[in-house]
Amino acid sequence: MSKSDDLKKQAALRALELVVSGMRLGLGTGSTAKHFVAGLGEKxxxxxxxxxxxxxxxxxKQAEGLNIPLSNLDELGGLDLTVDGADEMDAGLTLIKGGGAALLREKIVAAASTRMIVIADESKLTERxxxxxxxxxxxxFAHETTAQMICEAISTNGLSGDVTLRGDDNPIMTDGGHYIYDxxxxxxxxxxxxxxxxxxxxxxVEHGLFLGLATGAIIASDTGLKEFGEI
Structure with a gap:
């Protein structure tokens, strides 16, 4: 296991301590969340x-392979806790997510949760x-036209930068049947x-800025675990 992967696992194991029987859980996507799901399977x-x-x-698929009980968000009517990773996080718990092309479902699940705990290694923490x-x-549909309007929206916010279709000539398709522009x-x-x-x-359809959704974070570093917000 690489150093980075070991740190991710440490954060995931700490988050598992928050789980008790009777909970309705949201299971995140990505390399860090995989450690949480694996540990949850053992529990x-x-x-x-x-x-x-x-x-x-x-x-x-990972959860089914571990015989973790799965349900439907509509049937559950809300969740007690979602544990997920992040591609970037600042000290105010604002996130960028979507590197794994799952941002829409991740945001729906996070918004339906009483608590969202981010687990990550220290490389994901940033000042800006x-x-x-x-x-x-x-x-x-007409996604290139949409991309042009995205560029305009970015410009009106005083920002600039390349806006590129993920996958180029073979666009990545999300679980919801959409494209991703980075x-x-x-x-x-x-x-x-x-x-x-x-x-x-x-x-x-949605973007990867997660504002006001994360209630806490567990960040693993060489010097130990750091916790932000309410865990």
């Missing part, structure tokens, strides 16, 4: 009673968001303003 095998909603088909390209999920902005001064501008673009 379920030992008798833990939970109901879970995966944020991607990838996570669904934007070094990681911001993913924007769009409807395939916006290499370098920095984001006003995440709220940019969020509003992007959501006003016809054809944009």
């Amino acid at each position: 379920c095998a030992a008798g833990l009673d939970v109901k879970c909603v995966p944020t991607s088909e990838e996570t669904r 968001l934007g070094a990681f390209p911001l993913p924007v999920e769009v409807n395939p 916006c290499a902005l370098g920095h984001i001064e006003d995440a709220s303003s940019l969020s509003e501008a992007l959501l006003n673009v016809p054809g944009v």
Whole structure:
């Protein structure tokens, strides 16, 4: 196991301590979330009673392989806790997500949760968001026109950078049947303003800025675990 992977596992194991029987859980997507799901599978095998909603088909397959009880978000009517990773996070718990092309379902699940705990290694923590390209999920119909309007929305926020279709000639298709455009902005001064501008673009389904959704974070570093917000 690499050093980075070991740190991710440490954060995931700490998050598992928050889980108790009877909980309704949201299961995140990505390399860090995989450690959480793996540990959860062991707990379920030992008798833990939970109901879970995966944020991607990838996570669904992993959870099913571990016999983790899965349910439907509509049936559960809400979740007690979602544990997920992040591509970037600042000290105010604002996130960039979507590197794994699961941002739409991740945001739906996070918004339906009483608590969202981010687990990550220290490389994901930043003073200012934007070094990681911001993913924007769009409807395939006239997506190039949508991309042009995304560029305009970015420009009105005083930002610039390449906006590229993920997968180029073979576009990545999300679980929801959409495309992803990655916006290499370098920095984001006003995440709220940019969020509003992007959501006003016809054809944009969702974007990877997670504002006010994470309630806490567990960040693993060489010197131990750091916790932000309410865990």
